[in-house]
Amino acid sequence: xxxxxxxxxxxxxxxxLMDEDVPRGEYAVVIRPLVESFEVLPSLLDSCAHVTxxxxxxxxxDVAGSALRAELLDIPDLLAVQTLPSSMNQVGLLSLPDxxxxxxxxxxxxxxxxxxxxxxxxxxxxxxxxxxxxxNTQMNVKVRTSxxxxxxxxxxxxxxxxxxxxxxxxxxxxxxxxxxxTMGIASMERLxxxxxxxxxxxxxxxLANPPALPVPSPSLGAPPKSEFDTGPVSxxxxxxxxxxxxxxxxxxxxxxxPAVLNIQLGSPFILDFVRIGVHVPEGLWVGEQRxxxxxxxxxxxxxxxxxxxxxxxxxxxDKIPKKLLDHCLAFSAQVSVSPLAKxxxxxxxxxxxxxALPLPLDLSSPSGGSAVLGGPIDExxxxxxxxxxxxxxxxxxxxxxxxxxKNRDLVMKIGVQxxxxxxxxxxxxxxxxxxxxxxxxxxxxxxxxxxWERIYRIPPHLDSVxxxxxxxxxxxxxxxxVVFHFTLQTLPFEEAHQMAGCQQTPLSMTHHENFMPRAPxxxxxxxxxxxxxxxxxxxxxxxxxxxxxxxxxxxEHESFVSASVEYNFILxxxxxxxxxxxxxNSASKTSLVFGEMDYVNPPTAPxxxxxxIAIVLPPGDYLLRxxxxxxxxxxxxxxxxxxxxxxPVAKDLGAPPLCFPMAFDVKVAxxxxxxxxxxxxxxxxxxxxxxxxxxxxxxxxxxxPDPTVDLLYGQDxxxxxxxxxxxxxxxxxxxxxxTLRGRSSGVSLAPSEFVQSSSDAGLVWYLVWMGTDLxxxxxxxxxxxxxxxxxxxxxxxxxxxxxxxxxxxxxxxxPIGLGRMWTGTALAVQTSKAPAEQKAPNSLSELHxxxxxxxxxxxxxxxxxxxxxxEGGGTGVVVHEDAHGQDRLPMPDWRDxxxxxxxxxxEQQAETAGVKSAxxxxxxxxxxxxxxxxxxxxxxxxxxxxxxx
Numbered sequence: 001x002x003x004x005x006x007x008x009x010x011x012x013x014x015x016x017l018m019d020e021d022v023p024r025g026e027y028a029v030v031i032r033p034l035v036e037s038f039e040v041l042p043s044l045l046d047s048c049a050h051v052t053x054x055x056x057x058x059x060x061x062d063v064a065g066s067a068l069r070a071e072l073l074d075i076p077d078l079l080a081v082q083t084l085p086s087s088m089n090q091v092g093l094l095s096l097p098d099x100x101x102x103x104x105x106x107x108x109x110x111x112x113x114x115x116x117x118x119x120x121x122x123x124x125x126x127x128x129x130x131x132x133x134x135x136n137t138q139m140n141v142k143v144r145t146s147x148x149x150x151x152x153x154x155x156x157x158x159x160x161x162x163x164x165x166x167x168x169x170x171x172x173x174x175x176x177x178x179x180x181x182t183m184g185i186a187s188m189e190r191l192x193x194x195x196x197x198x199x200x201x202x203x204x205x206x207l208a209n210p211p212a213l214p215v216p217s218p219s220l221g222a223p224p225k226s227e228f229d230t231g232p233v234s235x236x237x238x239x240x241x242x243x244x245x246x247x248x249x250x251x252x253x254x255x256x257x258p259a260v261l262n263i264q265l266g267s268p269f270i271l272d273f274v275r276i277g278v279h280v281p282e283g284l285w286v287g288e289q290r291x292x293x294x295x296x297x298x299x300x301x302x303x304x305x306x307x308x309x310x311x312x313x314x315x316x317x318d319k320i321p322k323k324l325l326d327h328c329l330a331f332s333a334q335v336s337v338s339p340l341a342k343x344x345x346x347x348x349x350x351x352x353x354x355x356a357l358p359l360p361l362d363l364s365s366p367s368g369g370s371a372v373l374g375g376p377i378d379e380x381x382x383x384x385x386x387x388x389x390x391x392x393x394x395x396x397x398x399x400x401x402x403x404x405x406k407n408r409d410l411v412m413k414i415g416v417q418x419x420x421x422x423x424x425x426x427x428x429x430x431x432x433x434x435x436x437x438x439x440x441x442x443x444x445x446x447x448x449x450x451x452w453e454r455i456y457r458i459p460p461h462l463d464s465v466x467x468x469x470x471x472x473x474x475x476x477x478x479x480x481x482v483v484f485h486f487t488l489q490t491l492p493f494e495e496a497h498q499m500a501g502c503q504q505t506p507l508s509m510t511h512h513e514n515f516m517p518r519a520p521x522x523x524x525x526x527x528x529x530x531x532x533x534x535x536x537x538x539x540x541x542x543x544x545x546x547x548x549x550x551x552x553x554x555x556e557h558e559s560f561v562s563a564s565v566e567y568n569f570i571l572x573x574x575x576x577x578x579x580x581x582x583x584x585n586s587a588s589k590t591s592l593v594f595g596e597m598d599y600v601n602p603p604t605a606p607x608x609x610x611x612x613i614a615i616v617l618p619p620g621d622y623l624l625r626x627x628x629x630x631x632x633x634x635x636x637x638x639x640x641x642x643x644x645x646x647x648p649v650a651k652d653l654g655a656p657p658l659c660f661p662m663a664f665d666v667k668v669a670x671x672x673x674x675x676x677x678x679x680x681x682x683x684x685x686x687x688x689x690x691x692x693x694x695x696x697x698x699x700x701x702x703x704x705p706d707p708t709v710d711l712l713y714g715q716d717x718x719x720x721x722x723x724x725x726x727x728x729x730x731x732x733x734x735x736x737x738x739t740l741r742g743r744s745s746g747v748s749l750a751p752s753e754f755v756q757s758s759s760d761a762g763l764v765w766y767l768v769w770m771g772t773d774l775x776x777x778x779x780x781x782x783x784x785x786x787x788x789x790x791x792x793x794x795x796x797x798x799x800x801x802x803x804x805x806x807x808x809x810x811x812x813x814x815p816i817g818l819g820r821m822w823t824g825t826a827l828a829v830q831t832s833k834a835p836a837e838q839k840a841p842n843s844l845s846e847l848h849x850x851x852x853x854x855x856x857x858x859x860x861x862x863x864x865x866x867x868x869x870x871e872g873g874g875t876g877v878v879v880h881e882d883a884h885g886q887d888r889l890p891m892p893d894w895r896d897x898x899x900x901x902x903x904x905x906x907e908q909q910a911e912t913a914g915v916k917s918a919x920x921x922x923x924x925x926x927x928x929x930x931x932x933x934x935x936x937x938x939x940x941x942x943x944x945x946x947x948x949x
Contacts, residue, residue, distance in 0.1 A: 100186025129158035139175035184270035299358035302714030397471030397480025443631035499824035606661035726762035737786035742777035
């Protein structure tokens, strides 16, 4: 009955007791000494301990916590918001003139509040106010005498330094919201005594110049250290530094892997206020002040960061006695880097996810960390970021990104794809301009699984915007960590128009009805190695409402089906699913699996993302459906739409078209089981596979990620491999026979972590190579399958049908640079006539004939259609030149169709009987008449997506 439900903890000068989940009832707050018995001076036995007690009881407000600043260190402390003190002379502040006080509290201000102060000795007072939320609001502080004269006022950063002679004063705080307020106040006499308490001889001498911090620098040929700690470094500088405002010293820190960057600095505060910061385009990302400690703790992607130690508000020479000015500028600093994968303090285990990088400090400067992800934004306003990222619970699931738009007319599209939603909850985003104004999206698509895409038009009168993320909590004790795929693309508005042109050399054009390839034949679908139907990158002509296309699939055996449609992220919103063919004309359709977004190709390619599906289906008739959708004004504002009205395809469409680059492939491979074996997830026996060639060599069917996308610097490689049959050997034996080999170094590297999918009888394997380990491969890693890896049924070795080579950056990249992103052909904006060499057909029927001819010949269609071909066995290698004029990396026909869910390590099962999903993070099937995506213009109610229920 006497057991404490909550215990206070000591934070600087105060004991904080806070409970965010208090049931109804009666409680007693008990205040007692830290220990029951201790030895003290006899003179203190009869003394009193003076304390000031402040308490608040109210309903738990999660909204207030959601608005807190992203970089603040201690969230529970910040939620304990107090009112300003009734007097600056109360216990805990200047209750005694010779007892100096430096303390940080969180105060809520709503308007103007005056606090009285009495000074009995000449006193120095310093106040630093920092907003506790993300509103970027400021607090104004003024100190007035009893006669109304202003003797001190805060600057634009909320800093105040005032010299106060003996007398009565009023300290006026003006602002709105919650603020971290650090107040330091002490008599000049006490400060002078403290400043000269350190002897000048021995280790206490004052240096003429700042020393270098012992941050490790990489030696020639050796990679930078992924973990280090400088330990506390004490610095004492000559008295002339006490009057210098601005930077004192700067240090570059190189981070080779996703890490926690922790910087701490201690200074006397009242006498000398020294702080730390990290350079970003909008200024300095400064540390948070807590009493005499200034600290900054950030999750950062690999890169080089410039750390600055500065003095923002030095002592005023004309108001401070010379004897007090004649002291050393003393402070201590500590810098540490700890890999995020080591579960650094403040990061929960849910935040540790292979391949996920922290979001950068900003998207505008090379030193802000975005270069690793594909940034920063270039001088024209182009930016493409495609990565799996993590927002940790270090800052309660909050993150702010600064984007300098420099008064350019830009279109921006942002996509978020969450993993296991039941564990992570939703992720909100606000795009804010100056003055904390929220920019509404022009159009958005949202999914029931918590994923969404949004289009923003950034007008030229804005020079910058902030992207503010917040992981919404469902319960008070839930982790703030969230792992998701983050896609962001920005372009000048005129280039977005240009990219939708219908004449772009060397790409050909086709009507959307002829884009989808014909289904594989029966004989092709029973080949053990599988078969592919593919349409190469083609400009697909569409009306404003987009299109829906289908590919019928007739499966005689249980089969692995994979499909992929590539597109340009900013131009299209694509969806893909599989339904049963018998439901094609039904008002009630059940999607067996939905496509999800993945990344393909370098930024210079016309297509940079894809929708893809990988699933094991029982025998039956199915329809693979693909749809494209566009934002509301995409056609209305594009002058090319009208100029395309004279194209032959416009007559067939019945409206002026725009054209969008796309590529498509679908693969079907039978699942090899023993004769007469019953599948454990189905109610029917599939019989024997006598029609399947028994002498076919076992093969690797798919890998993920797609090798056409370079790995990011410092990023872990999470490789998913699907085999045609179960291998022989234990997990560790199998994992050791799948390696990466450096092309230039010759080094072979086995995975550091591995697991097989328990739901697929050894067919699917997840392998992990740590980002720091990959550096030894020397720039490229080729996937190798050892001949000792054999099928457990046939005893034959697995073959790798085509080379799989991953490019691995060995150093942090520089800015992406102008012209490093595909933005269409300028000619498309200047003319509406098709180039002569395209020989555009005169009608849809003629175009259709040419498509059929191309399909029979397996060659590129002359009438504006891409190469469509059927390739049995999955053994070929496709190497072709893309529109950006460069050879792609060898692209296997069996390009990966397996994917690992946000760190889960297991493949999800589709909730339809007899259907096994091989795409780990594919959301469960929607109930009838429930679309995957809902299109919603900001001014309208929710609207069905292209794939309707």
